[in-house]
Amino acid sequence: MEDRIYLNLKRDEKNIPIVFVERIEKIREYILSFNCSNLVIFTDRLVYRIYKDFIDSLQHSYLYLFDKGEESKSIESYLKAIDYLLDRNVDRRALFIAIGGGVVGDVVGFIASTYKRGVRLIHIPTTLLSMVDSSIGGKTGINYKSYKNQIGTFYQPEMIIICPQFLGTLPKSEVLSGFGEIIKYGFTLDKSILDMKKRFENDVFEIFQDKILSMQLIKKSINCKVKIVEKDEKESFLREVLNFGHTVGHALETYYNYYFSHGIFVILGMVAEMILSNILFNFDLSNLDFLIRILEKNSVKLPQRFEKSQIISIMKYDKKNISSSIRVVLLKDVCDYVLGYEINEDILYEALDKFEKIVLS
Numbered sequence: 001m002e003d004r005i006y007l008n009l010k011r012d013e014k015n016i017p018i019v020f021v022e023r024i025e026k027i028r029e030y031i032l033s034f035n036c037s038n039l040v041i042f043t044d045r046l047v048y049r050i051y052k053d054f055i056d057s058l059q060h061s062y063l064y065l066f067d068k069g070e071e072s073k074s075i076e077s078y079l080k081a082i083d084y085l086l087d088r089n090v091d092r093r094a095l096f097i098a099i100g101g102g103v104v105g106d107v108v109g110f111i112a113s114t115y116k117r118g119v120r121l122i123h124i125p126t127t128l129l130s131m132v133d134s135s136i137g138g139k140t141g142i143n144y145k146s147y148k149n150q151i152g153t154f155y156q157p158e159m160i161i162i163c164p165q166f167l168g169t170l171p172k173s174e175v176l177s178g179f180g181e182i183i184k185y186g187f188t189l190d191k192s193i194l195d196m197k198k199r200f201e202n203d204v205f206e207i208f209q210d211k212i213l214s215m216q217l218i219k220k221s222i223n224c225k226v227k228i229v230e231k232d233e234k235e236s237f238l239r240e241v242l243n244f245g246h247t248v249g250h251a252l253e254t255y256y257n258y259y260f261s262h263g264i265f266v267i268l269g270m271v272a273e274m275i276l277s278n279i280l281f282n283f284d285l286s287n288l289d290f291l292i293r294i295l296e297k298n299s300v301k302l303p304q305r306f307e308k309s310q311i312i313s314i315m316k317y318d319k320k321n322i323s324s325s326i327r328v329v330l331l332k333d334v335c336d337y338v339l340g341y342e343i344n345e346d347i348l349y350e351a352l353d354k355f356e357k358i359v360l361s
Contacts, residue, residue, distance in 0.1 A: 004019045004020060005018045005223065006226075007136065007226050016156055016159065016160065018159075018162060020162050021161060022163070022165070023163070024051070024163055024165050025057075027054075027124060027161050028058055030159065031095075031097065034120070036093060036095035038062060038093075039058065039060045039095050039097065040060065040062045040063075040090060040094055040095070041055060041058060041063050041064070041096075042081070042097065042111070043055060043063075043064075043099040043104060044066045045065050045067060048063075050169050051126075062088060064084055066103075066104060070143065073106060075144060078110060078111060078142050081107075081111050082111065082114075091116065092116035092117070092118070094120075095121075095122065095158075096108060096121045096122070097122050098121065098122070098123050100126050100127075101129065102127065102133070102135075105123055106139070106140055106141050106152070107141075108140075109139070109157070110151075110152055112155060113153040113155030118155070121155070121157040121158060122161065123157045123160045124161045125160070126166040127170060127174050128167060128179065128182075128218075129178035129180075129261070131164075131178065131222075132178055132181050132221035132222060133181040133225065133242075135157075136226065138156040138229070140152045140154070140155050141153075146254055148253065150317070164211070164214060164215060164218065167214070172204060172298070173264065176264055176294075177261035177263030179200075179204050179263065180245075180262075180265075183270070186334075187331065188242075188244050188329075189228070190220055194334065199213065201290075225242065228241060238339070240327075240339045241339060244270065244337065245267070245268075245270035246266060247273065247326070248268070248269040248273055248311070249262075249265040249266045249267075249269025250314075251314040252268055252269065256306075259303055264300055268300075271291050271292070271295075272351060272355040273330060273331075275288075275354050275355050276347065276348075277331040279350060280330060281330060284333070287334065292358065302359055308349055308353070308356075325343075326348070328341055
């Protein structure tokens, strides 16, 4: 199964290989092919506990373990990791390996981009979401106070290694989280993903036990992201399409203190932004039925009602905004998107009211 997709960045004349391997053991060959002064592996305690034998086989110079969860994306966590590297005099000829989900990838990417003004990095994503989204494209970041990803850089890795064997140890919530991002690609960039709708209404574990189907979905998603990043690496405009479902989704995620995994909030955000799309562009709300069935089948329900004014207040700090306007990616139709649409608060209140009735009924 070993093949690859290239992310071609013309600005830097850099081709980043996204390598697919069938077995975890194969990853070691790719890592050891890089010359470096120190091999520094970053992962979290849960991933290390599950994959200790594999990680130790990589002959690392240093191993740095984060606590699991969004708390690792804090300024304090970042500085603690920098102190660790400085105390060991790790130089800029080192190679950093990020093994984990989106949190580990985001914070290690930020460390790699800023330590000694830049150290080479390889991503080994272990969650479905990080395989299809967060490990690709070079976005790094940490959270600050209650604001998500407000501090960060664009920094491209040397290689991304995708091994679906990691999916076998994921809990259902994490599989569903990655599935949310795959569905996002279907509604915005690749209608063929939605052609599999009937299969999607099965249990998410069943979908990703089918090796052929799961690799189809992963590769389709990666191709969607690669094509957008190649045209707009630093999100000057077009790359905003990848944020469909995220403006409201991030606000809900912050409001509910990360009660669900990120991609589940993206599904909820897509519901809200489809309602906005219906109000403003007459988007066909029958598309919501599919998302609602997925939420219901997987028992996803917000734990309590939300304050609309607080959700809107959080949305004002979204990094896509310009001045004080709230900008959202909306849909006229499936794969017919509108970027950077400025929403006034009255329409947001109306949409959030309809959203609340649907997801809390």
